[in-house]
Amino acid sequence: MVKKRLFLEKINKAIGEYSPEDYLISIDNHSIRIDALEVHQ
Incomplete structure (x- = not known):
């Protein structure tokens, strides 16, 4: 933890x-996903 x-x-x-x-x-068991809600460049 x-x-x-x-x-x-x-x-x-x-x-x-x-x-x-x-x-x-978002964490699901051992996989971690990072979702960009909006992309700044």
């Missing part, structure tokens, strides 16, 4: 340039 939280914090930091509303992280 702690490992998963640390991993999520790393992901959040990695995509921290985007506002939190721009992406959705």
Whole structure:
């Protein structure tokens, strides 16, 4: 559980340039999907 939280914090930091509303992280068992709700370029 702690490992998963640390991993999520790393992901959040990695995509921290985007506002939190721009992406959705869904965890299903061991697979993690990051869906971009809106792409900024």
